[in-house]
Amino acid sequence: MGTISKSRALSAEEIKSFGEELDALRKETMATIGKKEADYIYRVRNLVRYTEIAGRSSLMLGWLPPFWLAGASLLGVSKIIENMELGHNVIHGQYDWMNDPSLRGSNYEWDHASTSASWRHSHNYLHHTYTNVVGRDRDVGYTVLRLTDEQPWKPYHLVQPLTAAALAVNFQWGISLYDLELDNVANGTKSFAKLGEDLKPFVAKVIRQSAKDHVFFPVLAGPSFLPVLTGNIAANTIRDLWTFGIIFCGHFTEDAEMFADNIENETRGEWYLRQLRGSGNLVGSRTFEFMTGHLSRQIEHHMFPDIPALRYPEMAVKVQEICARYGQHYNTGTFTKQFSTVVQRIFKYSLPTRHSVEAVASKVVTKVADIVPMPKTRRQSLMSLIAA
Amino acid sequence: MSVLSPIARRVVGKIAKEDWLDFMVAHVNPMLAVNRVLARVVSIDDETPDIKRFVLVPNNNWQSFNAGQFVAVRAKIDGIFHERCYSLVSAPTDNVIEIGVKRQPNGRVSNWMHDHLNVGDIIELGDVGGEFVLPAQLPSKMLLIAGGSGVTPIYSILVEALKRQAKLDVVVMYYANTEHDLAFAKEMVELAVKHPSLQLHYALAVTGDAGRFSPQQLSAVCADYTDRMTYICGPQGLMGAVSNAWAERGISAQLTQELFGPAALSSDAVGNAMPITLRRSQHVLLNTQPSILESAEAAGVRPAYGCRIGICKTCSCTKVSGVVRDKITGAIDDAPNSQIRICVSEPLSPVVLDI
Numbered sequence: 208m209g210t211i212s213k214s215r216a217l218s219a220e221e222i223k224s225f226g227e228e229l230d231a232l233r234k235e236t237m238a239t240i241g242k243k244e245a246d247y248i249y250r251v252r253n254l255v256r257y258t259e260i261a262g263r264s265s266l267m268l269g270w271l272p273p274f275w276l277a278g279a280s281l282l283g284v285s286k287i288i289e290n291m292e293l294g295h296n297v298i299h300g301q302y303d304w305m306n307d308p309s310l311r312g313s314n315y316e317w318d319h320a321s322t323s324a325s326w327r328h329s330h331n332y333l334h335h336t337y338t339n340v341v342g343r344d345r346d347v348g349y350t351v352l353r354l355t356d357e358q359p360w361k362p363y364h365l366v367q368p369l370t371a372a373a374l375a376v377n378f379q380w381g382i383s384l385y386d387l388e389l390d391n392v393a394n395g396t397k398s399f400a401k402l403g404e405d406l407k408p409f410v411a412k413v414i415r416q417s418a419k420d421h422v423f424f425p426v427l428a429g430p431s432f433l434p435v436l437t438g439n440i441a442a443n444t445i446r447d448l449w450t451f452g453i454i455f456c457g458h459f460t461e462d463a464e465m466f467a468d469n470i471e472n473e474t475r476g477e478w479y480l481r482q483l484r485g486s487g488n489l490v491g492s493r494t495f496e497f498m499t500g501h502l503s504r505q506i507e508h509h510m511f512p513d514i515p516a517l518r519y520p521e522m523a524v525k526v527q528e529i530c531a532r533y534g535q536h537y538n539t540g541t542f543t544k545q546f547s548t549v550v551q552r553i554f555k556y557s558l559p560t561r562h563s564v565e566a567v568a569s570k571v572v573t574k575v576a577d578i579v580p581m582p583k584t585r586r587q588s589l590m591s592l593i594a595a
Numbered sequence: 596m597s598v599l600s601p602i603a604r605r606v607v608g609k610i611a612k613e614d615w616l617d618f619m620v621a622h623v624n625p626m627l628a629v630n631r632v633l634a635r636v637v638s639i640d641d642e643t644p645d646i647k648r649f650v651l652v653p654n655n656n657w658q659s660f661n662a663g664q665f666v667a668v669r670a671k672i673d674g675i676f677h678e679r680c681y682s683l684v685s686a687p688t689d690n691v692i693e694i695g696v697k698r699q700p701n702g703r704v705s706n707w708m709h710d711h712l713n714v715g716d717i718i719e720l721g722d723v724g725g726e727f728v729l730p731a732q733l734p735s736k737m738l739l740i741a742g743g744s745g746v747t748p749i750y751s752i753l754v755e756a757l758k759r760q761a762k763l764d765v766v767v768m769y770y771a772n773t774e775h776d777l778a779f780a781k782e783m784v785e786l787a788v789k790h791p792s793l794q795l796h797y798a799l800a801v802t803g804d805a806g807r808f809s810p811q812q813l814s815a816v817c818a819d820y821t822d823r824m825t826y827i828c829g830p831q832g833l834m835g836a837v838s839n840a841w842a843e844r845g846i847s848a849q850l851t852q853e854l855f856g857p858a859a860l861s862s863d864a865v866g867n868a869m870p871i872t873l874r875r876s877q878h879v880l881l882n883t884q885p886s887i888l889e890s891a892e893a894a895g896v897r898p899a900y901g902c903r904i905g906i907c908k909t910c911s912c913t914k915v916s917g918v919v920r921d922k923i924t925g926a927i928d929d930a931p932n933s934q935i936r937i938c939v940s941e942p943l944s945p946v947v948l949d950i
Contacts, residue, residue, distance in 0.1 A: 234924070237924070241674060241675070242674040242675075243674075245673070245675065256615065256618065299908065300908030300911050303908065303911060303934040304934070305674055305675050306676035306677070306678070306930075306933055307676055309612075309613075311911075312908050313908070313911050313912065313934075327901075327909060328901075328909070331901060331907040331908060331909060332901030332902060332907045335902070335907050336902045336906070512906060512907070513906065513908060
């Protein structure tokens with residue numbers, strides 16, 4: 208669909224054994240989850256808390272530029288880790304096995320304008336189940352961007368580079384609004400009654416987040432009201448820009464494929480294949496990977512969303528090996544390279560495009576050379592025969 | 596931190612997350628917490644070769660209990676919280692908590708407590724529960740039957756009963772393997788000295804048939820047992836035999852039982868009709884479908900679900916008690932208060948879910 212696949216088409220048996228090999232990898236990894244992962248996530252949470260305290264304290268002296276810079280950066284880093292390595296992964300239930308109620312996916316509330324409950328629905332369920340299925344996975348373009356041929360072009364797509372930039376700077380508010388599914392209310396698939404129900408927690412969370420960063424801490428700072436307020440806004444923006452960049456590289460790079468809405472009878476192997484082909488990885492240092500919440504391993508995350516993310520790099524070795532043997536393309540690259548293809552994609556589909564000819568051509572059975580043009584005389588005699 | 600009034604506690608809970616507050620106050624004093632009960636181990640003593648007595652001092656969040664009830668111990672072992680229930684041996688009015696923990700052959704928590712828990716360590720306690728308690732109005736005659744480590748709630752009830760009525764006619768029948776396995780024997784002998792109306796009997800398996808339960812053995816020791824309100828706690832074999840004997844004599848109503856250990860595994864066929872209790876929504880339904888989720892839906896309940904294939908964890912909820920099998924991994928989970936994905940779990944025993 209749209210993007211030409213770089214992966215070899217597999218037979219039904221190959222797909223089945225592809226799935227089985229990945230299932231075996233999953234089982235083998237799950238069996239070793241224990242103390243190491245538990246200690247790790249507690250350390251991550253402590254890091255989030257200590258950097259938040261350090262950042263917010265530093266901002267209290269924010270009239271002095273070095274303290275403001277240090278404070279905004281520390282708080283930004285804290286929010287990034289809380290959002291990605293801690294929040295996103297905990298909400299996936301990756302640490303449910305610890306039986307610690309404060310790290311349970313079903314009730315962890317993250318430091319974000321959107322509620323965890325709406326995220327669980329739109330992300331854990333909808334996005335991870337219908338990954339890159341155009342028409343079902345609303346994350347494809349987040350209802351405002353056109354990223355593939357199959358999405359119908361609308362005039363507002365012309366300015367989508369600007370829309371994307373605006374979304375990036377306000378990503379947390381964008382996601383929060385997006386979770387309300389206003390597009391579905393507009394097209395009638397979501398009732399106003401349901402919207403009404405969803406509005407209450409939405410408003411409560413928006414108020415809580417705003418009150419926290421725009422009122423409570425600034426007021427607490429007394430004379431440092433302004434530096435704390437601006438510092439908090441800067442920290443949230445830092446988090447928004449970073450998460451936007453990483454998340455958009457997940458499924459919108461050049462090689463990321465989109466799929467038609469016909470996955471009802473998808474087998475497990477086919478599910479793994481769709482997760483692989485729809486996702487893309489990022490190459491970077493261990494610190495970089497940590498700061499992406501291991502979404503640098505988007506492929507592994509989509510294949511194994513409930514395995515603690517710190518295990519993805521080690522699983523990736525096996526996943527790549529399996530993909531190589533089955534002739535499947537493993538989409539990875541540096542952040543600069545991958546993100547530049549995302550930007551290109553945003554620009555490309557801002558204009559109306561026709562279906563790619565090459566993608567259709569492979570389906571054509573008759574080779575062009577076999578079609579011989581009819582001589583003009585024969586054509587004319589046929590036409591006169593038909594007219595008669 | 597019950598220094599805070601309930602109102603203040605709710606307000607604080609709304610402003611800051613409870614786990615964040617617990618984290619902060621723990622820096623000041625590791626025993627402080629907003630709601631959680633934390634307890635410090637003050638002594639550990641060997642009572643029998645495989646039973647140890649743990650005395651704990653709880654923090655201010657500890658609430659009282661009734662004699663005969665149990666408390667859940669939340670042991671964090673290798674990063675995972677495991678919850679097990681132990682009968683409270685101390686009196687409700689004591690300012691310390693005492694439990695007796697028997698080392699189970701493959702028991703994760705009991706072995707950890709025996710081998711790794713030390714004096715001075717802080718441990719988390721869960722809820723107090725159980726209905727193995729004395730009635731408001733004591734009967735004129737009582738019979739307390741204990742088997743092995745089942746003596747813990749029996750001893751607790753005995754102390755309470757004699758406190759309420761010093762001259763209560765009570766018979767204690769304690770079954771154990773050898774005399775080294777008699778726990779709380781010293782305390783019970785002291786009670787017998789103080790309270791002449793208490794009759795204390797031991798039956799040791801090593802002595803042969805006289806040391807094992809049978810209606811004959813019991814009536815030799817306590818001829819009027821059929822007239823007594825009876826409490827029993829012990830291993831499954833003893834409990835089953837006593838329960839049958841009482842049923843045969845039509846006096847089951849006089850028997851109050853407390854079973855230690857996980858519920859028996861039953862047939863695991865699809866639709867094994869195991870009762871599934873949904874605690875919050877007050878539903879009880881039977882397992883008739885391949886998974887708990889489908890059984891609930893067949894019964895007209897609508898639990899939260901997502902992918903229905905065990906990936907997204909939308910359906911993940913707390914299994915309060917019971918044994919389930921994960922259909923994807925085959926793993927059997929019999930721990931209390933653990934998270935399960937109901938779309939891929941099937942019950943192997945009666946199950947209670949916190950939804």
